[in-house]
Amino acid sequence: MSEKYHIKPVPTQGRFRHVGKYGSVDWREDCARCSNCVKPRCVFDTYRKEAAYNRDPQTSIVPLSECRACLSCVQGCTKGILAISINPEYLAMGDEYWKPDIMATTWNQADAGRVPVSGAGYRGRFHGFGFDSIWTDMSEIVRPTRDGIHGREYISTSVDIGPKPMRLSFSNDGKLLGEPSSLIDLPLPLILDVPAWQVGGQGLARVRLTTAAKLKTLAVARAADVTGAPAAEMPFLIPLVGGEGLGSIEKLLPQVRMVEFEDGAEVSALASQAKATNPKLVIAVRLPMQGAAAERILQLSQAGVKVFHLCADLHGCEVGVDKPRHIKDAMREIHGRLVKAGVRDTITLIVGGGIALPEHMAKAILCGADLVAVDTALLVALGCRVCRGVQDADHQEHCPAEAPKLESAYAVQRMVNLMAAWHSQLLEVLGAMGIREVRRLRGEVGRAIFKEDVEREAFGDLLSR
Amino acid sequence: MTFSLASSPVQPAAVPAQSVSADAEPDIVVSRQVRPAPDRYRNALGKYKINRSADCVACGECARLCPQGVHVKPDGYTFTLRPLDHLCIGPDCAKTDHFCVAKCKQKALSLMRNPSVDAMGDPRWTADLILSTWHMAATGHVPSAGLEYRHGESGGGFDRMDFNFPAAPTKVDPAKVDTTLALNRRNDGRPQVNIDLPVYGGGMSFGSVSIHTIVAKARAATAWNTFTCTGEGGYPDRLKPYDEHVITQVATGLFGVREDTIQRVRIVEFKYAQGAKPGLGGHLLGDKNTPAVARMREAIAGNALFSPFPFHSVYSVEDHKKHLDWIKEVNSRALVSVKVSTPTDVDMVAVGSYYAGAHIIHLDGSYGGTGAAPDIAKKNIAMPIEYAIAKVHKFLVAEGIRDSVTLIVSGGLRTADDVMKSVALGADGVVIGTADMVALGCVRCALCESGRGCPRGIASTDPELMMLMSLEWATQRLINMLNAWRERMVEVMVRLGVPSVKDLRGRSDLLTYARAEDAL
Ligand code: SF4
Ligand code: SF4
Ligand code: SF4
Ligand code: SF4
Ligand SMILES: [Zn+2]
Numbered sequence: 001m002s003e004k005y006h007i008k009p010v011p012t013q014g015r016f017r018h019v020g021k022y023g024s025v026d027w028r029e030d031c032a033r034c035s036n037c038v039k040p041r042c043v044f045d046t047y048r049k050e051a052a053y054n055r056d057p058q059t060s061i062v063p064l065s066e067c068r069a070c071l072s073c074v075q076g077c078t079k080g081i082l083a084i085s086i087n088p089e090y091l092a093m094g095d096e097y098w099k100p101d102i103m104a105t106t107w108n109q110a111d112a113g114r115v116p117v118s119g120a121g122y123r124g125r126f127h128g129f130g131f132d133s134i135w136t137d138m139s140e141i142v143r144p145t146r147d148g149i150h151g152r153e154y155i156s157t158s159v160d161i162g163p164k165p166m167r168l169s170f171s172n173d174g175k176l177l178g179e180p181s182s183l184i185d186l187p188l189p190l191i192l193d194v195p196a197w198q199v200g201g202q203g204l205a206r207v208r209l210t211t212a213a214k215l216k217t218l219a220v221a222r223a224a225d226v227t228g229a230p231a232a233e234m235p236f237l238i239p240l241v242g243g244e245g246l247g248s249i250e251k252l253l254p255q256v257r258m259v260e261f262e263d264g265a266e267v268s269a270l271a272s273q274a275k276a277t278n279p280k281l282v283i284a285v286r287l288p289m290q291g292a293a294a295e296r297i298l299q300l301s302q303a304g305v306k307v308f309h310l311c312a313d314l315h316g317c318e319v320g321v322d323k324p325r326h327i328k329d330a331m332r333e334i335h336g337r338l339v340k341a342g343v344r345d346t347i348t349l350i351v352g353g354g355i356a357l358p359e360h361m362a363k364a365i366l367c368g369a370d371l372v373a374v375d376t377a378l379l380v381a382l383g384c385r386v387c388r389g390v391q392d393a394d395h396q397e398h399c400p401a402e403a404p405k406l407e408s409a410y411a412v413q414r415m416v417n418l419m420a421a422w423h424s425q426l427l428e429v430l431g432a433m434g435i436r437e438v439r440r441l442r443g444e445v446g447r448a449i450f451k452e453d454v455e456r457e458a459f460g461d462l463l464s465r
Numbered sequence: 466m467t468f469s470l471a472s473s474p475v476q477p478a479a480v481p482a483q484s485v486s487a488d489a490e491p492d493i494v495v496s497r498q499v500r501p502a503p504d505r506y507r508n509a510l511g512k513y514k515i516n517r518s519a520d521c522v523a524c525g526e527c528a529r530l531c532p533q534g535v536h537v538k539p540d541g542y543t544f545t546l547r548p549l550d551h552l553c554i555g556p557d558c559a560k561t562d563h564f565c566v567a568k569c570k571q572k573a574l575s576l577m578r579n580p581s582v583d584a585m586g587d588p589r590w591t592a593d594l595i596l597s598t599w600h601m602a603a604t605g606h607v608p609s610a611g612l613e614y615r616h617g618e619s620g621g622g623f624d625r626m627d628f629n630f631p632a633a634p635t636k637v638d639p640a641k642v643d644t645t646l647a648l649n650r651r652n653d654g655r656p657q658v659n660i661d662l663p664v665y666g667g668g669m670s671f672g673s674v675s676i677h678t679i680v681a682k683a684r685a686a687t688a689w690n691t692f693t694c695t696g697e698g699g700y701p702d703r704l705k706p707y708d709e710h711v712i713t714q715v716a717t718g719l720f721g722v723r724e725d726t727i728q729r730v731r732i733v734e735f736k737y738a739q740g741a742k743p744g745l746g747g748h749l750l751g752d753k754n755t756p757a758v759a760r761m762r763e764a765i766a767g768n769a770l771f772s773p774f775p776f777h778s779v780y781s782v783e784d785h786k787k788h789l790d791w792i793k794e795v796n797s798r799a800l801v802s803v804k805v806s807t808p809t810d811v812d813m814v815a816v817g818s819y820y821a822g823a824h825i826i827h828l829d830g831s832y833g834g835t836g837a838a839p840d841i842a843k844k845n846i847a848m849p850i851e852y853a854i855a856k857v858h859k860f861l862v863a864e865g866i867r868d869s870v871t872l873i874v875s876g877g878l879r880t881a882d883d884v885m886k887s888v889a890l891g892a893d894g895v896v897i898g899t900a901d902m903v904a905l906g907c908v909r910c911a912l913c914e915s916g917r918g919c920p921r922g923i924a925s926t927d928p929e930l931m932m933l934m935s936l937e938w939a940t941q942r943l944i945n946m947l948n949a950w951r952e953r954m955v956e957v958m959v960r961l962g963v964p965s966v967k968d969l970r971g972r973s974d975l976l977t978y979a980r981a982e983d984a985l
Binding site for chain 2 (some may be wrong): 022043068069070071075077080083084085094108116117119121123125126127129134135136137138139281315317357359370427432447448449455457459461462
């Protein structure tokens with residue numbers, strides 16, 4: 001067994017303003033200026049801390065980022081003139097998938113790498129789109145205790161990327177036949193990927209690569225975006241190659257462990273060329289996520305490619321099909337077809353796009369992926385609100401994540417913190433299920449509760465009326 | 466009578482409705498009579514705001530008109546008092562002939578939605594549900610208008626379920642509707658335990674909530690002849706007078722569990738798992754482990770306390786049976802309840818618990834809970850209780866053991882309607898937790914876990930914060946809410962034409978479910 005994997009978070013406050021959910025609506029004209037004003041008595045000292053942001057006397061709602069809406073001040077005010085309401089700036093963040101609550105929890109996790117804990121039960125919708133219609137199983141008895149807290153038993157989160165020969169063959173004189181397998185062992189089931197939209201500047205790719213090196217995982221980047229990165233980080237890079245050919249990565253080939261080619265007619269040829277330079281290289285092909293990708297995967301797998309990176313859109317939906325389904329459906333279809341073809345265990349499937357929360361990682365794997373690619377969430381850790389740089393022309397200047405001019409150490413630590421929190425939460429999920437290694441989670445749909453199925457089973461008789 | 470907390474550094478504005486010394490032990494005979502228990506804060510919260518401008522000439526017309534009592538102009542007063550706008554029923558009033566805004570000749574009144582309501586609640590516990598629970602706790606009856614008190618807006622489960630009320634009035638006499646529940650169906654010679662409502666209180670341990678909350682729950686349980694549960698923090702001395710209405714919980718941490726605390730009660734609950742953090746064991750944050758809490762749990766103050774999961778001695782139904790036999794041996798009159806969470810094979814777990822000797826199988830669904838839990842667990846792990854009830858009930862029927870065991874469910878039951886839906890799906894009764902907290906003034910801000918704990922003094926052992934709420938007031942709020950729930954249950958059963966809770970159990974034919982599709 002490998003050494004126990006541990007990510008060390010370091011508290012790193014964001015340099016951006018955490019947009020809070022609440023704000024106060026204040027009818028100042030009736031204020032009695034009483035000596036026992038409720039404002040200084042907030043348990044979170046919200047009003048005092050936020051004074052810096054209360055500059056504009058015209059705004060109707062004064063944002064109170066630290067306010068948690070306990071409503072004590074509202075109910076206590078001498079004149080009854082205080083009100084707390086929702087901060088419109090909060091609601092304006094993100095979109096229907098990247099909801100404001102996802103930004104808020106991601107920022108908090110990136111602050112210090114802690115698992116979000118709260119009281120008062122679950123507060124969200126009963127079920128929702130995509131991953132929100134899956135529950136993971138738990139086991140009532142006989143299972144390892146929680147890793148990291150009780151620490152009695154080790155739960156492994158490592159996965160392998162690469163060609164997996166199902167059996168070794170030897171020649172009559174005992175020599176291994178075929179190429180030696182060159183698996184890449186990752187301590188956690190995720191790689192870091194390029195964001196779904198164009199983000200200006202070189203900084204981000206370099207930050208991503210350094211983060212990957214610290215986490216001992218891999219980062220996808222175009223070679224041009226990581227020029228000047230230290231040689232020590234090269235083993236953690238997955239250069240991404242489009243139709244332009246190997247020219248851009250020629251020099252990198254001996255240093256890296258894996259290359260990713262965008263799918264195209266010439267990928268097999270490019271793959272053999274690359275292998276010729278570095279025989280241990282793991283070759284991956286990047287494909288748009290769609291159920292039909294199973295065919296292409298089978299085809300390429302016969303040609304020797306064994307690693308596939310399926311890219312869903314920003315919302316975890318299929319790309320380039322009429323009625324896009326979510327990863328949870330498309331992934332199950334692909335996994336199922338590869339199982340049927342008897343090749344599933346020889347292939348590594350990476351799925352990305354729309355992996356916004358740690359439970360998405362667990363659920364994508366339950367649906368059949370070996371590991372996931374995290375992209376947008378890494379930017380959110382830096383303060384990104386998924387505006388995708390389109391909302392205002394001078395985004396470059398106003399980007400709260402400072403994406404165009406990223407400085408390394410700060411941004412790296414926030415990404416590391418976020419992944420530390422995700423790792424701990426994956427352990428929570430695996431621990432609850434009584435599964436000791438994430439490899440065994442793959443495609444284990446029997447340990448998941450799908451809304452459609454359980455609804456039919458439990459309420460079938462009610463539904464038929 | 467009120468007292469001022471002006472000297473305290475926190476929250477002086479929240480004043481207990483009645484002052485009661487923390488140590489004076491009140492009478493243990495508690496009446497279930499409804500008495501007014503208004504909001505304990507200076508400004509009660511309502512869905513609407515009525516503003517009165519300086520144009521008011523204090524003619525008093527609005528005070529004469531409003532049947533809700535929003536406007537008050539006491540005799541001999543020159544001014545009309547600040548409107549009690551939390552009583553206002555809102556724009557619906559415009560359809561009546563007493564709409565103050567229209568009737569005020571000075572045009573001094575305006576009506577608006579209270580902006581603070583938008584900051585309250587969530588899809589499961591909407592602002593309407595919180596406010597109507599407060600109304601029930603204050604008055605003992607469901608709100609007459611303006612608030613949706615029957616369900617939330619979560620888009621699934623109970624919130625998409627409805628009763629199939631027959632069109633014609635039924636012959637059931639409301640005065641004769643039977644809401645009692647017998648908890649022992651095993652015929653094993655142990656005493657019967659009857660409760661007057663199909664509802665009892667869930668475990669909230671000393672340490673996670675204030676002693677006022679704990680004792681108020683026990684007193685309300687006594688008043689309604691039902692139960693409360695210790696949770697896993699031990700058995701505070703102040704619960705002793707209510708032994709007959711207390712369930713001792715034996716959980717994996719075994720904090721504060723003694724032979725004596727098992728022997729003095731009529732029901733012992735064996736907690737395997739809890740819905741809010743299924744498979745994850747218990748966790749009391751260090752901040753909440755005050756010296757008093759630590760003493761009770763026989764632990765060291767300030768350290769986070771973990772209850773491991775699961776019982777490390779239980780690997781099979783046989784091991785499980787050994788535990789139950791041990792409890793039965795220690796207390797020969799007790800009924801044993803087994804509390805489990807809702808895995809995919811929850812039906813098998815239930816049957817296993819029955820064969821291990823449980824009188825009560827208590828399923829705790831994933832969406833409930835009051836204590837601190839990882840957000841990822843609350844949302845994602847194990848199934849919501851609605852599904853589990855139906856699955857387990859059907860399975861127990863098929864196994865031919867349904868009438869030999871009592872099925873109690875919990876985990877996100879918020880209203881009397883939720884109780885009736887659970888019973889119709891197949892539960893015998895329910896356990897509630899959050900609804901009690903809301904009755905005491907909880908706004909579901911979810912801060913119970915942090916620092917000094919609940920800013921509203923309900924889930925806090927902080928000596929100052931817990932004094933925000935008096936025991937008498939808290940007791941009355943819970944009694945009132947249960948009265949309102951019982952009235953609503955009776956109304957539902959009358960309209961369904963079902964004379965008793967026993968007869969309603971498993972009548973899923975009386976329910977409909979409107980499936981919701983999830984689009985992006
Ligand atoms: S308590 Fe209310 S009236 Fe008094 S000073 Fe504060 S805001 Fe003004
Ligand atoms: S609502 Fe509560 S947390 Fe927010 S400012 Fe008022 S007292 Fe502070
Ligand atoms: S009716 Fe109008 S003028 Fe008369 S007391 Fe009411 S608000 Fe004032
Ligand atoms: S902290 Fe908030 S959610 Fe928790 S009990 Fe208090 S009011 Fe309710
Ligand atoms: Zn999309």
